[in-house]
Amino acid sequence: MPLVVVGISVLILLFLMTKLKLNGFVALLLVAVGVGLVQGIELEKIPEVLSEGIGGQIGDTMLVIGLGAMVGRVMGDSGAAQRIAGKLLDLCGPRWVQVAMVLTAMLIGVTMFYEVAFVIIVPIAFTIVRVTGKNLLWVGLPMSIALSTMHSFLPPHPGPTAVAASFDASVGLTLFYGLFIALPAGALIALLWPRLPFVRAMNPSIPKGLVSERVFDEEEMPGMAWSLSVALLPVVLIAGAAVTDMAASGTSPVLHFVAFIGSAPVALLLTLSIAMWAFGPRIGRSLDEVSASCRSAAQAMAMILLVIGAGGAFKQVLVDGGISDYIKDTTDGWSISPIVLAWLIAAILRVALGSATVAVVTASGVVLPLLAGSGVHPEIMVLAVSCGSIAFSHVNDPGFWMFKEYFNLSVIDAIKTRTTYTTVLAILGLGGVLAVEWALDVLNL
Structure with missing residues (x-):
């Protein structure tokens, strides 16, 4: 039975990656070869199938992922990310420090990966804790939750971008719809979770030696206007192109140009080019440093x-x-919504595999047949899989251990905080996805 093969292959992946600590890349390839043999793919064709799968996936996602990472790193190394965080704190004041951290994380997390943005912002959180005397989780947990939401729900992050490529969905529309879900869900959980009794009972100390004590001086950081403009530029370009595509039709050269600069690779390339100058020679940093x-x-x-x-x-x-x-034929008669089924498959894989990126990419292969004939917008299916992939972060997730060490928590306390917030975010995300799909149907879009 094909579904048994899928289940066994996932269990083998779990064993290879958690018990044997095998690298995810190697483990996935080994399991792929095994599934190919069991399913009767001709021996000499298996390498060709692997190459086709790797080439198609990398070709569609490498530009977006690579350029997004470079934009984030250039901003972090120049002090632009710290400038945004500091300014927001000045505006909000100590009383609204959580709001400042959420806004900072969401602005920076749009283009930065969770781990990169976390390392950049967490020294600011430590500084705020030292100055105000507030609980470390009271300041830092909203930041982590907001970053998790941005990283898991929205392109140009790896998981949603990879699934968008698999489903032939518009990255711009996925980002546009996703913002309506990610912003309220992320903000709600980020502000609610530190107030829960079991979280407030924890009072971890700032860990020693994990984060550099160095903070950029005022004169070292670029201006707020430049920092904020560069951070928001790819969002404006990509979302703007999506809005234009929905609001206008035709073959006007202007529309073609908007679509061109609003495509994710071009938007990020343009942002990176501006960032390299704005946070390089313009402020006295050499191009060698930026490179x-x-x-x-x-x-x-x-x-x-x-x-x-x-x-x-x-x-x-x-x-x-x-x-x-087989999955398509089996699920054709099911009364369950394909959106819910896509979310559920991704959530199960997340529990088994740990890595959200591995879970979301693996789930896309299982979910892909559900898209054909379902009548669901491909962008909505991307968001359903992406939301499912954030659920149940636990000990087989590298991000779990990063969260635990930086916030100096025990394993049990880390499970109480991170595992619970990621699961609730995933459930809220599913509700948001269903609501957006309903709205699109009502509006006949």
Whole structure:
């Protein structure tokens, strides 16, 4: 039974990645080969299937992921990210420090990956804790929740971008719809969770040696206007193109130009070009320093790209092995919503695999057949899978351990805080996805 093959393959992935600590890229490839053999794909064709899956996945996502990482690193190394955080704190004051952290995380987290943005912002959180004497989780937890929401729900982050490519969905529309879900859901949980009794009972100390004590001086940081403009530029371009596409039709050269600069790779390339000058020679940093930031970002993203590529290989084996067709035929008669089913598959894979990126890319191969004939907008299916992939972060998730160490928590306390907030975010995200799909149907869009 094909579904048994899928279940066993997921269990084997879990065993390889958690018990044997095997690299995700290698584990996915090994399991993909095994599934290909079991499903009867001809031996000599398996390498071709793997190459097709890797090439298709990497080709569609590498530009967006690589450029997004470079933009984030250039902003962090120049002090632009700290400038945004500091200004927001000045505006909000100590009483509204949580709001400042949420706004900072959402602005920076749009283009930065969770881990990168976390490392950049967390020193600011530590500084605020020292100055105000507030609980570390009271200040830092809203930041982490907001970053988790941005990273898991929205392109140009790896998971949603990879699924958008698999589903042939518009990255711009996915971002546009996703913002209506991510912003209220992320803000609600970020402000609610630190107030829960079991979280308030925790009072961890600032860890020693994990974060540099250095903070940029006032004169070292670029101005607020430049910092904020660069952070928001890709969002404005991508979302603007999506709005234009919905509001206008035709073959006007202006519309073609808007679509061109609003495509995710071009928007991020333009943003990176501006960032390299604005946070480089314009403020006295050499191009060598800026290039070093870009190189570091590229090196950090190398393994993520490899894992995404291997997930694409696994997806292709599922498709060519007939498993995807079987799932489509099996689920055609189900009364459950394809949106709910897509979310559920991603959530189960997240529990099993740990990594949200691996879960979301793997789930896309299983979910892809559900899209055809479902009548659901492909962008909505992307968001359903992405929301499901954030659920149940626990001990097999690298982000879980980063969260635990930086906030100096025990494993049990980390599970109480991170596992619960990621699960509730995923459930709220599913509700938001269903609401957006309903609204699109009502408006006949």
